[in-house]
Amino acid sequence: MxxxxxxxxxxxxxxxxxxxxxxDPLAAQILQIDGSRRATQTAMQEAQARRNEASKQVGEIKxxxxxxxxxxxxxxxxxxxxxxxxxxxxxxxxxxxxxxxGLPNRLADEVPLGKDETDNxxxxxxxxxxxxxxxxxxxxxxxxxxxxxxxxxxxxxxARFTMLTGQLARLERAIGNxxxxxxxxEFGYTExxxxxxxxDEIVYGTGQLPKFAEDLFRTTTGLWLIxxxxxxxTNIVNGDIIAAEKLPLRLTARTPCFRSEAGxxxxxxxxxxxxxxxxKVELVSITAPEESVxxxxxxxxxxxxxxxxxxIPFRTIxxxxxDTGFCSTKTYDIEAWLPGQNAYREISSCSNCGDFQAxxxxxxxxxxxxxxxxxxxxxxxxxxxxxxxxxxxMENFQNPxxxxxxxxxxxxxMGGLEKIEAVKA
RNA sequence: GGAGAGGUGGCAGAGCGGUUGAAUGCGGCGGUCUCGAAAACCGUUGUGCGUGCAAACGUACCGGGGGUUCGAAUCCCCCCCUCUCCGCCA
Numbered sequence: 001m002x003x004x005x006x007x008x009x010x011x012x013x014x015x016x017x018x019x020x021x022x023x024d025p026l027a028a029q030i031l032q033i034d035g036s037r038r039a040t041q042t043a044m045q046e047a048q049a050r051r052n053e054a055s056k057q058v059g060e061i062k063x064x065x066x067x068x069x070x071x072x073x074x075x076x077x078x079x080x081x082x083x084x085x086x087x088x089x090x091x092x093x094x095x096x097x098x099x100x101x102g103l104p105n106r107l108a109d110e111v112p113l114g115k116d117e118t119d120n121x122x123x124x125x126x127x128x129x130x131x132x133x134x135x136x137x138x139x140x141x142x143x144x145x146x147x148x149x150x151x152x153x154x155x156x157x158x159a160r161f162t163m164l165t166g167q168l169a170r171l172e173r174a175i176g177n178x179x180x181x182x183x184x185x186e187f188g189y190t191e192x193x194x195x196x197x198x199x200d201e202i203v204y205g206t207g208q209l210p211k212f213a214e215d216l217f218r219t220t221t222g223l224w225l226i227x228x229x230x231x232x233x234t235n236i237v238n239g240d241i242i243a244a245e246k247l248p249l250r251l252t253a254r255t256p257c258f259r260s261e262a263g264x265x266x267x268x269x270x271x272x273x274x275x276x277x278x279x280k281v282e283l284v285s286i287t288a289p290e291e292s293v294x295x296x297x298x299x300x301x302x303x304x305x306x307x308x309x310x311x312i313p314f315r316t317i318x319x320x321x322x323d324t325g326f327c328s329t330k331t332y333d334i335e336a337w338l339p340g341q342n343a344y345r346e347i348s349s350c351s352n353c354g355d356f357q358a359x360x361x362x363x364x365x366x367x368x369x370x371x372x373x374x375x376x377x378x379x380x381x382x383x384x385x386x387x388x389x390x391x392x393x394m395e396n397f398q399n400p401x402x403x404x405x406x407x408x409x410x411x412x413x414m415g416g417l418e419k420i421e422a423v424k425a
Numbered sequence: 426g427g428a429g430a431g432g433u434g435g436c437a438g439a440g441c442g443g444u445u446g447a448a449u450g451c452g453g454c455g456g457u458c459u460c461g462a463a464a465a466c467c468g469u470u471g472u473g474c475g476u477g478c479a480a481a482c483g484u485a486c487c488g489g490g491g492g493u494u495c496g497a498a499u500c501c502c503c504c505c506c507u508c509u510c511c512g513c514c515a
Binding site for chain 1: 435443444472474475476483484485494495505
């Protein structure tokens with residue numbers, strides 16, 4: 001959500017910022033609605049002031065036993081006008097909010113201009129893609145291992161579901177545990193096990209509503225299944241005023257994520273790269289405004305460390321203006337090397353949302369002794385997507401016989417197992 | 426799912442149709458006292474929005490939304506949430 005005052009103060013700057021998002025100038029239209037809303041509000045408040053004054057007089061006259069009929073009639077007459085002004089004010093307010101809540105965040109200055117993912121800029125690489133005798137994709141490996149079952153998943157639930165069994169199922173659990181342990185014990189994140197179903201206003205707070213409702217699943221009771229733990233973790237501060245000394249808040253959670261994947265029909269249909277349901281370890285930070293840029297770098301490092309420990313080659317990119325998400329001022333994607341696809345694929349996305357979500361959530365902080373509050377900054381990042389991490393491990397550590405060697409960091413979580421091999425038929 | 430109780434300022438807790446943005450206590454801030462501190466005492470202490478250069482003024486807010494009334498924290502309706510008991514259940 002944008003600050004209407006900033007738009008009033010500098011409409012040209014606002015239009016320039018939105019232009020970087022590929023939007024036509026909007027400030028004039030917004031300010032026109034804003035202006036007439038304020039004029040209506042002033043008129044309404046003047047009428048209310050008169051009503052309050054007259055009503056007070058009525059009370060006094062009645063107490064002394066006088067006749068207040070004239071004044072009462074005046075207020076009655078005022079009511080129609082007031083109702084009208086109130087309705088108009090509300091309508092203009094709704095219009096303005098609807099307008100503003102549908103606009104994406106301003107981008108950080110250094111975000112490169114670009115149209116789509118082809119204009120993203122690579123920042124750094126780590127590790128060397130392995131030279132493999134034979135290269136199979138994860139779903140070939142998984143099915144040969146007899147532990148990745150798309151047939152039964154489809155029987156149970158249709159397309160875009162996977163069922164893991166045996167050591168692969170355990171590996172999924174091990175990866176999540178490994179990531180949570182790393183973030184909590186080495187990076188100071190607090191583990192959270194949040195609700196997976198949330199209310200309208202919560203999904204609004206992190207910006208998925210109103211614009212992206214079709215990407216989400218909704219229960220018959222009107223709750224939304226979370227598309228990422230970013231939603232419950234960030235909204236923990238919804239409506240709160242936090243003491244400055246408690247910042248930054250660093251939270252992590254491993255949760256299932258539910259996504260309708262509307263609009264991605266035909267994309268990544270094979271395998272478990274793009275599913276309606278997947279596990280992810282999420283990182284969320286709530287910071288003071290001046291800390292968020294440094295926190296963004298730190299968070300990205302935390303996510304990169306996971307891949308370093310797992311010995312998976314990756315690269316880190318900064319998304320261009322056209323590819324940066326709705327709420328974000330700046331986003332780093334980390335892409336893991338997938339030998340089966342001979343490409344780097346997204347496995348983490350770390351965003352600094354500035355005060356954009358905080359405004360929607362009305363999440364503020366107060367410094368000790370200060371009277372005023374300010375909006376916090378919010379950041380979120382995957383640390384990492386578990387399903388995609390499993391794929392990366394399988395493809396990078398595959399052996400010619402179809403078995404998968406486990407990276408050393410995961411073996412303690414696998415009961416010392418060094419290699420996943422095919423189950424006996 | 427059934428029955429009941431309740432949601433008021435940072436917290437606790439009064440108020441139940443008019444001068445109540447809201448008693449009182451705690452906490453916070455400022456001061457007196459003190460070498461300093463504690464205690465005591467005095468004063469002060471909500472937020473959003475609008476108008477205004479400012480001082481200031483106005484307005485809204487007692488879970489949320491409607492309604493009754495000249496006037497609503499107070500009366501009525503709907504919704505949400507919390508708690509207690511019963512039922513069911515991982």
